Amino acid sequence: MHDIDLDINLMEISKIEGHAGLEVEIRQGKVKDVRFKIQEYKRFYTQGMSGKKAEILPQFVSRICGTCSNAHLLASTEAIENALGIHITDQSKLLRRLMINGLMIRDHALHLYIFSLPDIFELDSLIDFDETDPLQNQFLHDALEVKAIGNDLQVYIAGRSVHALFIAVGGFTQIPKTDPTSLIKKLESIRSAVIRLINLLIEKQVKLNHPTTYVALRGLNNWSFLDGNIITSRKETIEESKFREHFENVVIPYSQATGYTYQGQSYMVGALSRLNINYDQLHSRTKNDLVNVLSLFPSTDVFMNNVAQAIEMLHCIDDSIDILSNTHFVEEERVKSTQNEGIGIGVIEAPRGLLFYKVSILEGSVVKGQVVVPTGQNQINIEKDIGKLVEDNLETMNQAEIEYEIEKLIRAYDPCISCASHFLKVKWNIK
Amino acid sequence: MESPTYNTKIKVGMFTFSCCEDSSIMFTILLGKYFFEWKKRIDFVEARMLRRNRTASQFDVAFVEGAITADEQIQRLKKIRSMSKLIVAIGSCACTGMPAAIRNDFSSKQKQEIEFILDRFQYADKVRKIDEIVKVDKYIPGCPMNTDVFLKSLNEIFVQFGLTPVDLNK
Numbered sequence: 001m002h003d004i005d006l007d008i009n010l011m012e013i014s015k016i017e018g019h020a021g022l023e024v025e026i027r028q029g030k031v032k033d034v035r036f037k038i039q040e041y042k043r044f045y046t047q048g049m050s051g052k053k054a055e056i057l058p059q060f061v062s063r064i065c066g067t068c069s070n071a072h073l074l075a076s077t078e079a080i081e082n083a084l085g086i087h088i089t090d091q092s093k094l095l096r097r098l099m100i101n102g103l104m105i106r107d108h109a110l111h112l113y114i115f116s117l118p119d120i121f122e123l124d125s126l127i128d129f130d131e132t133d134p135l136q137n138q139f140l141h142d143a144l145e146v147k148a149i150g151n152d153l154q155v156y157i158a159g160r161s162v163h164a165l166f167i168a169v170g171g172f173t174q175i176p177k178t179d180p181t182s183l184i185k186k187l188e189s190i191r192s193a194v195i196r197l198i199n200l201l202i203e204k205q206v207k208l209n210h211p212t213t214y215v216a217l218r219g220l221n222n223w224s225f226l227d228g229n230i231i232t233s234r235k236e237t238i239e240e241s242k243f244r245e246h247f248e249n250v251v252i253p254y255s256q257a258t259g260y261t262y263q264g265q266s267y268m269v270g271a272l273s274r275l276n277i278n279y280d281q282l283h284s285r286t287k288n289d290l291v292n293v294l295s296l297f298p299s300t301d302v303f304m305n306n307v308a309q310a311i312e313m314l315h316c317i318d319d320s321i322d323i324l325s326n327t328h329f330v331e332e333e334r335v336k337s338t339q340n341e342g343i344g345i346g347v348i349e350a351p352r353g354l355l356f357y358k359v360s361i362l363e364g365s366v367v368k369g370q371v372v373v374p375t376g377q378n379q380i381n382i383e384k385d386i387g388k389l390v391e392d393n394l395e396t397m398n399q400a401e402i403e404y405e406i407e408k409l410i411r412a413y414d415p416c417i418s419c420a421s422h423f424l425k426v427k428w429n430i431k
Numbered sequence: 432m433e434s435p436t437y438n439t440k441i442k443v444g445m446f447t448f449s450c451c452e453d454s455s456i457m458f459t460i461l462l463g464k465y466f467f468e469w470k471k472r473i474d475f476v477e478a479r480m481l482r483r484n485r486t487a488s489q490f491d492v493a494f495v496e497g498a499i500t501a502d503e504q505i506q507r508l509k510k511i512r513s514m515s516k517l518i519v520a521i522g523s524c525a526c527t528g529m530p531a532a533i534r535n536d537f538s539s540k541q542k543q544e545i546e547f548i549l550d551r552f553q554y555a556d557k558v559r560k561i562d563e564i565v566k567v568d569k570y571i572p573g574c575p576m577n578t579d580v581f582l583k584s585l586n587e588i589f590v591q592f593g594l595t596p597v598d599l600n601k
Contacts, residue, residue: 017452017480019447041449041500041501043500043530043534043558044534044537044541045533048537063451063453063574064451065452066452066453066575067453069451110459114459114480114481118482125481125483126481127470127481127482143463144464144466147460147463148460148463163453163575
């Protein structure tokens with residue numbers, strides 16, 4: 001079997017966000033080359049940012065990606081606020097925390113239930129789930145409910161779950177006006193579904209152990225998707241503002257997206273990295289209900305990214321119930337800036353990992369913008385994992401089986417191709 | 432009253448071109464709400480977000496999201512048109528070209544910066560909305576698409592193909 005020569009060519013990978021393909025070249029039983037090709041055409045948002053008024057930039061860059069739009073709103077708004085020296089109120093910080101919690105629940109639910117769950121049940125689509133089969137019917141109903149409630153939370157806080165309406169530079173233009181009791185009840189009602197999903201994933205999903213460097217934001221005191229320092233699994237701490245000094249971009253000629261390395265090596269961002277680095281900071285109720293599950297972290301199994309996403313959903317539910325139960329939101333003015341120029345950086349954890357924005361503002365308008373998205377950072381690691389998976393299975397699986405396993409692996413990364421393309425490395429010449 | 436079960440469902444294809452796929456995300460939100468009603472009426476024969484298998488040679492309805500930025504996309508859109516009875520443009524980029532078409536208005540300096548990418552991946556001379564290339568039967572505008580207009584248009588399509596509309600007030 002060691003003389004296997006094979007060319008795998010996947011034209012269009014399904015059940016991910018956006019268009020991507022793959023080429024794998026195997027010669028004499030060894031993987032010679034893996035090319036994960038981001039095929040989405042660029043829309044050149046990096047160039048398009050120049051000249052935009054700072055206050056409208058977030059709604060512009062929100063259109064980079066439908067599913068992560070609210071993450072782009074949060075990160076770009078933070079970068080502008082940092083550039084203009086704006087410090088938002090504690091209430092605005094809580095509202096933004098609820099907004100990202102809602103995004104995590106809805107976006108992870110989209111990935112886990114609609115993209116990945118059919119793989120577990122060996123079906124092509126959630127639409128094919130058999131309503132007369134009790135287990136399939138249960139998970140079908142769980143899928144619809146959990147996803148809807150993540151959506152409801154974002155609508156409640158920010159007016160819309162895609163391209164949210166109420167977040168703005170300096171705070172929010174509106175606060176939630178209705179009583180949160182029914183929303184809290186709904187959040188409570190989906191806890192059991194999420195725990196069921198965690199247990200199913202652990203029991204049924206395949207494994208691929210392949211250690212890499214895990215990188216995530218870590219809150220200074222509590223779990224945070226929005227603030228803190230960047231921590232690596234090599235125990236280094238990097239300030240948000242120093243991001244670009246540590247992570248180097250790599251041009252990948254066959255891909256429409258830019259790849260990234262850390263100290264010359266590939267790394268991984270996303271839920272698995274966050275769990276590996278921050279599992280001690282999860283909400284106490286989440287921790288109490290998942291004692292055995294959390295003993296599996298830190299993990300070097302890339303498929304545990306699915307489990308990590310599901311755990312984050314539970315954390316986001318518990319954190320949101322707490323905030324909504326204990327906060328009375330009051331009308332307040334947005335914080336204004338007295339300056340109209342500056343350079344600012346915003347780094348947050350988007351559903352798929354670190355999202356970096358840098359803006360340079362002169363006379364109230366953006367002169368230059370720079371964005372680094374999670375899927376670009378994961379691109380090289382995805383290729384390495386595919387190479388490992390192919391070599392591990394080359395002697396026991398046929399080509400179609402290997403191709404299906406590769407698709408599952410790519411789906412486990414939850415790549416967002418709309419985000420990953422549409423950028424072009426711009427020479428940053430403003431100090 | 433329970434909706435009837437149909438012997439013939441409408442064959443639907445979902446396609447995306449250059450865009451942020453926000454209308455696809457709105458579609459998955461609506462799919463959650465109307466899952467069982469749609470399942471009785473719609474056969475999703477090609478929808479990359481929902482399934483791997485692609486078996487269709489013909490569509491009753493093709494929903495097309497996104498603007499057209501490359502020659503290869505022009506050919507693909509024409510092929511979809513030839514396979515479909517109805518084409519529905521969903522979202523702002525498909526209906527108007529914007530915001531995917533920002534490069535059309537770039538300054539010469541901005542155009543110079545992106546030129547090597549346009550050449551490397553064979554981009555078209557400019558970004559086009561879809562009705563600059565094929566006939567479009569229905570438009571669902573909005574960024575993301577307006578879900579009320581989408582649901583109303585889908586009900587019109589159900590009626591056009593001899594199916595009962597979905598009760599949107601439930």
